[in-house]
Amino acid sequence: MLRTHDLNVMQDVESLFHPYTLLAKQRETGPLVMTRGDGIYVEDDQGNRYLEGMSGLWCTALGFSEQRLVDAATRQMHKLPYYQLFAGRANEPSIELSHRLIEKTKHLGMDKAMFANSGSEANDQAVKMIWYYFNAIGKPNKKKLIARERGYHGVTVMSASLTGLAGNHMDFDLPIGDRVLRTASPSHYHYAKPGESEAQFVDRIVAELEALIAREGADTIAAFFGEPVQGAGGVIIPPPGYWEKVQAVLKKNDILLVADEVITGFGRTGHWFGCDAYQIRPDIMTVAKALSSSYLPISATLVSARIYEGLTQGSTRNGVFSHGVTYAGHPVCAAVAIETLKIYEERDLVGHARNISPHFLQRLQALESHAMVHATRGTGLIGAFELVQDKATRKTFDAASGMLARVQSAGLEVGVIVRPLRDTIAVCPPLIINDAQIDELFDKIRRALDLAHADARKAGLMP
Ligand SMILES: Cc1ncc(COP(=O)(O)O)c(C=O)c1O
Known part of the structure; x- marks a missing residue:
């Protein structure tokens, strides 16, 4: 019900264009306005x-x-609220942050960090760097990009083109151009053939990747983009052996690997990076989100020495490396990110996520006893469950039934926020969560499922 007496609500409906929102429905319901945390x-x-x-x-x-992040921002605001990085200028926080990021990723082969504001931009600039790199080193035909079904890399024109979700393309006239090649998502749950083991599934989709590369010609393919764990595509945990085999194929064909660590970076999997969790050795990494705990917008594209040297060669020939955004390395955002990294270290939050993960995963898995839940999956402190109308046949609810949205709204009624993604409900709590709060999280999710189940029965959707 639209709260017509509420000025905030009415101004929202009149003026605010919400991202990722059912636009017509928003006019009827108005916003959910959060005021404190x-x-x-x-x-x-x-x-x-x-x-x-x-x-x-x-x-x-x-x-x-x-509070430490608030204080870090305030201190930097007083000292130097803005200064850019163009033309060799710098500010102290962006220097320190790049140093810390490279220190943390040196073992993964990273050598330089270029900042931006969002995950989408970090991926977008990764694409531009890759194209520039192959031109610089005299391989101008090597330009195509492989990205996966269910991959999520953002919403700018190029990053949305890499994204492998229909909603991000439909009527936006994307993907743009013909440089994006699509390969399989490593979701055994969704795409295994009947009776196919995880190992057989991995072998099949890796063989499909090899066939795609052979068909297109390795000398036309620049890079492969992948999230170590696919997030918005449904929290897809790769089966054992997947990353090892994919990397072997990429290496053999001299195809660069971009690890999109926008969700998995900084402890989410119980490791500093998803690359650590799955022994991924990328050429480029993109990070955002938990880099500043999202208190301020900041992202980075990290590149290996090989890529940076190539880009430097190109710039020696072309002149100024003409890429960068006004707020790249914004000193206030960088100061907050530095403080965030210090807190992760001091409180060993990555270790905490790893230690508390078994309890999280065990409570997640226990949801499988619920009538509407067919399967669960997770790693570290990220997980998901599949909502089904019929457990025996794995039949999912029709979109028109509104049951996924109902689980979300029932969650709000009982005081928990979860996110529906197609037929999947995702869970990804702050890393600071403790054991008792994990119990509260899943107790509430179960209550929300009970409410949704009762509605599904009333509507005749379930026995
Ligand atoms: C893996 C991944 N990459 C990129 C992005 C895009 O980040 P942003 O929304 O900051 O542009 C997201 C956002 O959820 C993401 O999950």
Whole structure:
């Protein structure tokens, strides 16, 4: 019900164009306005409190009230609120942050960090760097990019083209151009053939990747983009052996690997990076979100020495490397990111995520006893479950039934925020969550499922 007496709500409906929102419905319902946060909880303008089971958009790793980040921003605001990095200029926080990021990723082969504001931009500039690199080293035909079904790399024209989700393409006239090649998602749950083991599934999709490369010609393919764990595509945990075999194929064909660590970076998998969790050795990494616990927008594209040298050669020939955004390495955002990294270290939050993960995964798995849940999966502190109408046949709900949205709204009623993604419900709490709060998270999810189940029965959708 639209709260027509509420000025905020009416101004929202009149003026605010919401991203990723059912636009017509928004006019009827108005917004859910959050006004404050503490720890892993947020509170709306009606005083309702929610356990933020998605860390906002998979991002507020330190929760919603970390005073040290506020202080870091304030200090930097007073000292130097803005200065750019163009033309060899710098500010102190962006230098320190790049140093810390490279220190943390040196073992993965990273050598230089270029900043931007969002995950989408970080991936976008990765593409531009790759194209520039292959021109610089005299391989101008090597330009195509392989990206996966269910991959999510953002929404700018190029990063949305890499994204492998229909909604990001439909009527946006994307993917743009003909340089994006699509390969399989490593989701055994969704795409295994009847009776196919995980190992057989991996062998099949890796063989399909090899066939794609052979068909297109390795000398035309520049890079492969992948999230170590696919997030928005449904929290897809790669089966054992997947990354090892994919990397072997890429190496053999001299195809660069871009690890999109926008969700998996900084502890989400119980390791500093998804690359550590799956022994991935990328040429480029993109990071954002938990880099600043999302208190301020900042992202980075990290590149290996080989890529940086190539780009330097190109710039020696072409002149200025003509890429960069006004706010790249913004000193206030960088100061907050430095403080965030310090907190991760001091509190060993990566170790905490790893230690607490078994409890998280065990409570997640216990949802499988619920009538509407068919399967669960997770790693570290990220997980998901599949919502089904019929467990025996794995039949999912029709989109028109509104049951996925119902689970989300039932969650709000009982005070927990989760996120529906197609037939999947994702869970990704702040890394600071403790054991008791994990119990609260899953108790509430179960109550939300019970409410949704009761509605499904009333509507005759389930026995
Ligand atoms: C893996 C991944 N890459 C890129 C992005 C895009 O980041 P942003 O929304 O900051 O542009 C996201 C956002 O959810 C993401 O999950």
